[in-house]
Amino acid sequence: xTSIKSWAARAAAAAGLFASALAPAAAQxxxxxxxxxxxxxxxxxxxxxxxxxxxGVVAWWNAENGARLGVKLELKTYDTRYxxxxxxxxxxxxxxxxxxxxxxxxxxxxxxxxxRLPTDKVPMILGSAATGFQWRPNQWVLATRPTFxxxxxxxxxxxxxxxAGGSRAVKVAMFTTEASPTFAxxxxxxxxxxxxxxxxxxxxxxxxxEPQPADVTLQLRRVLNAGAELVLVPTNIQQAVxxxxxxxxxxxxxxxxxxxxxxxxMLQKLVGSMGAMDGDYEVHAGVIATDEDTESxxxxxxxxxxxxxxxxxxxxxxxxxxxxxVMVRAVEAAARKHGxxxxxxxxxxxxxxxxxxPAKDFFGFTxxxxxxxxxxxxFPTKDPRVNIGQVVGGKLVTVARGVPVPRLSKW
Numbered sequence: 001x002t003s004i005k006s007w008a009a010r011a012a013a014a015a016g017l018f019a020s021a022l023a024p025a026a027a028q029x030x031x032x033x034x035x036x037x038x039x040x041x042x043x044x045x046x047x048x049x050x051x052x053x054x055x056g057v058v059a060w061w062n063a064e065n066g067a068r069l070g071v072k073l074e075l076k077t078y079d080t081r082y083x084x085x086x087x088x089x090x091x092x093x094x095x096x097x098x099x100x101x102x103x104x105x106x107x108x109x110x111x112x113x114x115x116r117l118p119t120d121k122v123p124m125i126l127g128s129a130a131t132g133f134q135w136r137p138n139q140w141v142l143a144t145r146p147t148f149x150x151x152x153x154x155x156x157x158x159x160x161x162x163x164a165g166g167s168r169a170v171k172v173a174m175f176t177t178e179a180s181p182t183f184a185x186x187x188x189x190x191x192x193x194x195x196x197x198x199x200x201x202x203x204x205x206x207x208x209x210e211p212q213p214a215d216v217t218l219q220l221r222r223v224l225n226a227g228a229e230l231v232l233v234p235t236n237i238q239q240a241v242x243x244x245x246x247x248x249x250x251x252x253x254x255x256x257x258x259x260x261x262x263x264x265x266m267l268q269k270l271v272g273s274m275g276a277m278d279g280d281y282e283v284h285a286g287v288i289a290t291d292e293d294t295e296s297x298x299x300x301x302x303x304x305x306x307x308x309x310x311x312x313x314x315x316x317x318x319x320x321x322x323x324x325x326v327m328v329r330a331v332e333a334a335a336r337k338h339g340x341x342x343x344x345x346x347x348x349x350x351x352x353x354x355x356x357x358p359a360k361d362f363f364g365f366t367x368x369x370x371x372x373x374x375x376x377x378x379f380p381t382k383d384p385r386v387n388i389g390q391v392v393g394g395k396l397v398t399v400a401r402g403v404p405v406p407r408l409s410k411w
Contacts, residue, residue: 028072029341033058033327034094034102036109036124041081043105049311050127051077053320054103056309061328063307070340071331080109087112095120101330101348103127103323107182110134110141117141121345123352125330127323128261129284130379132185132411139378142352144326144366145285146384146405148182148234148259149189154386154405155257155283156193159230160200162400169202173223174232175239177211183235190232192411204228212238220246224254234259234283237266244271244280257281263315264391265289275394285367285380285405287318288389288398296364322365329361329371356382368402381407 035054039047058073066072078094080087087109094102104110104124117124117140129151130143145151160170172194176187187206194203204226207219220243223231231247233240233256240262247254248271256277258264263282268274282288287296300321303309311317334343334351357371369385388400 027341028067028070029343030072030074031100031331031343032097033073033075034097034099035075035077036080036087036103036105037077038082038105039077039079041083043082046316049314049317050105050320052309052311053317054324056303056307056311057321057324057328059307060303061332065328065332066340069332069335071335071343073328073331075103080105082106082108084108084112091116095122100343100345101125101327103327104141107131114139114141121349123330123345123349125323125327127319129259131182132189133181134378135410136378137376140349141378142373143379144322144371146379146381147189147408148186149193149411150379150384150405150408151259151284151386152186152190152232152234152257153193153408154285154384154403155281155388156201157406158386158388158400158403164229169199170230171202171204171227172230172232173205173207173220173226173228174203174234175207175209175216175219175243176235177239178208179211180235183211186234189408189411193408196409209239209242211236213242215246216242217246217249221250224250224252229254231256233257233262235262237262237270240267241270244277248276253279255279255281257283260284260286260315260319263289264389264396265315273394274391274396277391278394280391281399282315282389282396283386285369285384285386286315286322287365287367288387288396289313289315289318290389290396290398292398294364294398299363299365318365322362325362325365326357326371329357330355333357359383369405 037047038044058075062072078090099122102124104126106128124141126141126143129145129148164170174190176183178184194201205223209216233243240258264277300313330348330352333355334347338347352373359368359370367385367387369383372380372382384405385402389396390399
């Protein structure tokens with residue numbers, strides 16, 4: 001009798017396994033994610049890095065996390081040409097797909113949509129740094145990095161402590177332009193920070209030039225003669241190249257600090273080589289794309305090997321990885337709480353506001369700090385950090401990781 005019962009139990013178990021194998025997979029809810037892009041405008045050259053990076057993260061997340069949560073994300077690219085009017089004209093079509101969250105590219109997207117999104121109930125994730133004029137309550141374009149000025153301030157405090165002994169103010173010059181609202185805001189914010197922190201930094205001059213200056217040798221000679229020991233060019237590639245060429249023409253080697261969008265990797269061919277920038281810095285709240293064995297590089301290598309990522313290991317690629325990681329973590333948290341089939345834009349926005357996402361969720365792509373947003377600030381404010389790279393011996397290396405960013409007053 002015992003053997004018959006045992007056989008029956010085994011048969012029932014086998015039948016159950018067979019039935020499970022024939023049962024359909026758990027239903028997945030598909031959400032279309034608008035990925036605002038620029039394939040025919042001023043930043044078309046960088047989209048072959050940002051676009052595949054976004055797609056690689058989504059492919060990884062769908063397989064590793066989405067399948068368990070009953071969620072599948074599908075990116076849909078919209079070419080805005082990095083133009084405010086084009087973004088606005090495309091937006092009704094985007095809304096027709098009922099998006100719950102999206103990926104932004106930059107200033108034109110923000111200008112076109114920021115005032116609409118609270119009504120349309122669609123949060124957007126921006127991989128660039130924020131600006132001072134975005135620092136307003138109830139914003140739905142949320143930046144993964146603090147403002148450019150926060151990033152510069154974090155670097156200045158590190159430089160003053162580690163390169164100037166921390167006992168005196170560092171003499172600094174900065175190149176920017178008033179022709180761009182974002183770049184003008186950078187100048188305004190850095191001057192406000194310097195005024196509030198005279199023991200840390202002394203801005204010998206805020207140099208305003210054209211967005212694409214032909215030559216800045218006279219301006220650079222003037223600030224170097226005034227004693228500038230660091231030159232900030234956190235703006236665009238054209239200004240960075242002009243300042244570097246002027247430095248070479250003058251035969252000086254005062255360090256220059258760039259941001260992620262005009263990093264040494266972007267400039268090396270334009271100024272001769274990476275070695276031509278020896279001593280210069282790259283500073284931002286993202287990953288420094290060096291050859292070093294880091295968690296960020298290992299994650300990138302995994303996406304290449306397992307999920308078909310076809311984009312070079314580069315600072316620009318890291319922007320796409322950064323913003324998409326923040327987006328999928330928000331979807332993940334919302335799906336766990338509300339159910340994968342019940343997501344809405346409002347639920348995603350509230351998740352982004354209410355949840356503090358730990359730094360470990362982002363494999364180093366957020367500068368080492370956690371991601372937190374609030375109704376008051378559309379960028380991380382609790383623990384923003386910057387990474388600092390420097391060109392040494394013709395190679396970019398990381399010289400400081402997770403440098404705290406100071407708290408700033410609005411400017």
